[in-house]
Amino acid sequence: NAGVTQTPKFQVLKTGQSMTLQCAQDMNHEYMSWYRQDPGMGLRLIHYSVGAGITDQGEVPNGYNVSRSTTEDFPLRLLSAAPSQTSVYFCASSAGTGGTYGYTFGSGTRLTVV
């Protein structure tokens, strides 16, 4: 049981480049979300999804796009990378609404934008 898998683990981008952070879960969870972790800031919600075809913005959505074409996958797209997007990104999924079950997290992607 792989849980939540994120790829790549590390990435260096140049300012203005685009890329997609991949997230896949094999637990048939409906609820998925993306966070970024910055020193002294904790984790902040970027986007979330309550099922295939349904996504919405979180606390810090600017500069990021998401889509949810299948239950398993929830990729995060950076359209034009900026140094302010240097961060560690985590994907998470939950069987229920998350209020009862909590979320299962991936191991993260460390992104550096130069």
Place this chain on the structure above:
Amino acid sequence: GDSVTQMEGPVTLSEEAFLTINCTYTATGYPSLFWYVQYPGEGLQLLLKATKADDKGSNKGFEATYRKETTSFHLEKGSVQVSDSAVYFCALPAGGGGADGLTFGKGTHLIIQP
């Protein structure tokens, strides 16, 4: 909106010392409450949770009691080990019961010295 406040640390203790990490929350109603732990270089793992007032969550020797009177969910452990060194996050559902992810405190870095 809902929020979580926790002591930021770093908190440095000697092995076998008693641990308390404070967490207070602001929320509408009585949401579920969570403690997550992040070991160096890893993602977040659910440590324990409580789903209603006066519930006590426990795991791996850690405990936390949901106290609605003081809106608190303090994490405690009677005798810490070097292996407990990690960052600890208090969290609650972001809204709508948690379908839209979790709201985290800024994290408490715990360092246990032998």
